[in-house]
Amino acid sequence: MLVQQSLVETTVPLVSGGWLSGIAKQIEHAFAPAREAIIPILSSPTVVGIWAVLVLVSVGVLWWDLRKNNQAIASMMxxxxxxxVLYSGPFGLLIYWYTGRTQISHDSLWRRGFRSTAHCYSGCGAGEVVGITLAQGILALGTAYVAGVTFTFAYLFGFALTVGPLMQDGVGFKEAMADALYSETPSITIMEIFAIGTDLLLASQAHMGDILFWSALAFSLSVGFVVAWPVNVALVYFGVKEGMSNPAKMGSQSTAGD
Structure with a gap:
């Protein structure tokens, strides 16, 4: 009954009035079959419970590996x-395992793209969680306001994760901010369009007490990561972003120091 109610509620147009309403209706219509298939899964306490256990196990494996085998990895990373891994569970752990450990056999463009996306994802994801929780969960704002507030928090958190380390390295605020705007805006924009759009498509009428509110948020974060990865690969390839440093070199330096 609750699933059926959620399905009915999410047919409410995401934006009212004007051409935005028309676009929203077209998007809703195009993704209606997928939405109707996904919502019951994300609303299942059993599925969400299993996922929560997988996330906890994945975080535990990550922390064990960082402490046991990868102490050379910088604290920021x-x-x-x-x-x-907290956002995406086993999916995030798999990305770390094959692209972020000092034991990787060699570096590559696709690995650098994954690390760059992970760096962006960590900040933007935190901003999205804060934005959705505040705007939709606590303040119960309209959908357009929820999207605007969440975008704002995602940009703030995403830029902060780039500007902060640059300033710690001695770069001035204006220069660091200009660098962040230039290198991070494309990735953040694409990531959040898809992440926030997915969340609102699935759970725009959900409340903080609903399982769907949290499960759709987690699902939307991973969607954002997937679509942002090729963007980051392109940005690294064309030199817009340097990409995060090769962790294997950190391991080599640590071994040499020992």
């Missing part, structure tokens, strides 16, 4: 990978 430890935090980045912790958030990535």
């Amino acid at each position: 430890r935090g980045v990978w912790s958030l990535v």
Whole structure:
């Protein structure tokens, strides 16, 4: 009954009035079959419970590996990978395992793209969680306002994760901010369009007490990561972003120091 109610409620147009309403209706119509298939899954306490256990196990494996085998990884990237795995569970752990450990056999463009996406994802994901929780969960704002507030928080958190380390390295605020705007805006924009859009498509009428509110948020974060990865690969390839450093070199330096 609750699933059926959610399905009915989510047919409410995401934006009212004007050409935005028309676009929203077209998007809703195009994704209606997928939405109707996904919502019951994300509303299932059993499925969500299993996923929560997988996330906890994945975070535990990550922290064990960082402490046991990858102490050379910088503290910032430890935090980045912790958030990535917390958001995306086994999916995030798999990305860390094949692209972020000092034991990787060699570096590559696709690995650099994954690390760059993970760095962006950790900050933007935190901003999205804060934005959705505040705007929709606590303040119960309209959908357009929820999207606007969430975009704002995602940009703030995403830019902060780039500007902060640059300023710690001695770069001035204006220069650091200009660098963040230039290198991070395309990735953040694409990531959040799809992440926030997915969340609102699935759970725009959900409340904080509903399982769907949290499960759709988690699902939307991973969607954002997937669509942002090729964007980051392109940005690294064309030199817009440097990409995160090769972790294998950190391991080599640590071994040499020992």
